[in-house]
Amino acid sequence: MGKPAHFSTKERILGAAEELFAQHGFAGTSLRQVTGLAAVNIAAVNYHFGSKENLVNEVFRRRMDVMTAQRLQQLETALHEQPGQLEPVLAAFIEPALALAQDRNGGTAFVRVIARAYAEHNESLRKFLSDHYGHVLREFGKALSACLPGLDKETLYWRLDFLAGALTYAMSDFGLIKRPAGASESGHRVRAARELIRFAAAGLQAPAK
Template structure:
């Protein structure tokens, strides 16, 4: 019973923090707001996370650890099953992220948190993301380079950066093309993935 309570308290804090960071940003959210939303005291936040900085990091880790594993697993499968083909590699990068964005258990809030990370100059957070997830981008860069050997390393990373930006935009559903009436979320997400992969493939090959 203690283990369940331990998990649920930590998870409640993370969920509250994610919602508040999405709404008010990192600098605009206080620990007092988090404790009020999660219905815990400040000691619980200090016990589980130690600081607001660690809390921010753990909000990202909770979502991105799983997404990174899914991306790497899909990348390995793409390289094995479709050697030399660019589109399956791009699909391995794009599809897990779009699936996360449509996760009904807070996926939308997390996407807004990602958008906040782009908008706010938080060097500590950027270092955390680079240290923990930079290897994922490097693995994809290496795989993509094998498909487009004519690209310089600088060109490759520019285009990968543009892909990451376009993907974030698509995840946040900022675009002009909304889900049509009568089209399910899964079908709309698959169409979005196909169009983004085609767009990115053309960009890398040009």
């Protein structure tokens, strides 16, 4: 059996919105532009999403739910198989995010959407992300704290915030180190993850004072 028609319509709207938000930002994109690119009418957007604000949230949910599940599964495995080890916990945080960034089905557009979210200070989106995904950072904070018993909570959260920023930068591929000719995308991603994990581990283990 094929996918139901309403599924393909919803996915088309989400894909169009993601592409336009990446190009023009949230404020700079109208629902009319989204309906034009998705080849649907405004009633379809209202039916599936209800509002532009909810459409923005759902663009994030579509990607973040998958990445969150992968992160938490990998974290659970790390805690079970390598308890007390810092780098496996960092790998669980970093590797699924870099995999998302390289997803050929719109991953690069979504990374630009993340950059827009930072730039536009969209408070309603921030609240949505905090409400739905804040628990992920808390889980990683708890796991990292167990690996770093000498680090106070406030310092740990400063460093976790810096790690999130470095990871977003690595996802965006804005850095000076481009994929070498002849290297595969997956191989380059593995190298990027490995270097970021080592860098983050050194930073997290630095003396607090």
